[in-house]
Amino acid sequence: MKAVFLxxxxxxxxxxxxxxxxxxxxxxxxxxEIPASSFIYNTSTNxxxxxxxxxxxxxxxxxxxxxxxxxxxxxxxKQDLINTNAKTSISANISEVD
Numbered sequence: 590m591k592a593v594f595l596x597x598x599x600x601x602x603x604x605x606x607x608x609x610x611x612x613x614x615x616x617x618x619x620x621x622e623i624p625a626s627s628f629i630y631n632t633s634t635n636x637x638x639x640x641x642x643x644x645x646x647x648x649x650x651x652x653x654x655x656x657x658x659x660x661x662x663x664x665x666x667k668q669d670l671i672n673t674n675a676k677t678s679i680s681a682n683i684s685e686v687d
Contacts, residue, residue, distance in 0.1 A: 609671055610662050617668040621679045633686035644678035 596603050609617040623636065646652045650670045661667045 609668055609675070612663060612665045612668055615665055615668070617665075617672050619672050619675045621676070621681070623681045623683070635682075635684045635686055637682040637684075639680050639682060641678045641680070645674050648674060648677055650674055 595601075609619065611617060621638070650673055652667075652670050652674065661671075
């Protein structure tokens with residue numbers, strides 16, 4: 590996932606990247622469930638995935654990059670934190686196309 594954040598130190602937007610990937614035999618992908626009842630069948634539907642970055646790094650596990658050193662993508666413990674938080678921080682907005 591690539592995004593930007595506002596650096597409070599420099600008051601500029603800075604890019605960052607965080608990813609989940611396999612570590613050894615562990616599959617670190619995650620699923621986001623969109624209830625089927627939200628869809629109106631036989632119509633065109635827009636689905637907008639929303640990531641709440643405030644939630645992504647604090648709920649349910651706090652991820653503080655000051656405490657993380659080294660490669661995050663090769664560390665299963667860190668991948669578990671990312672995976673757990675991703676499940677609670679991604680939602681969907683669903684709307685019918687006119």
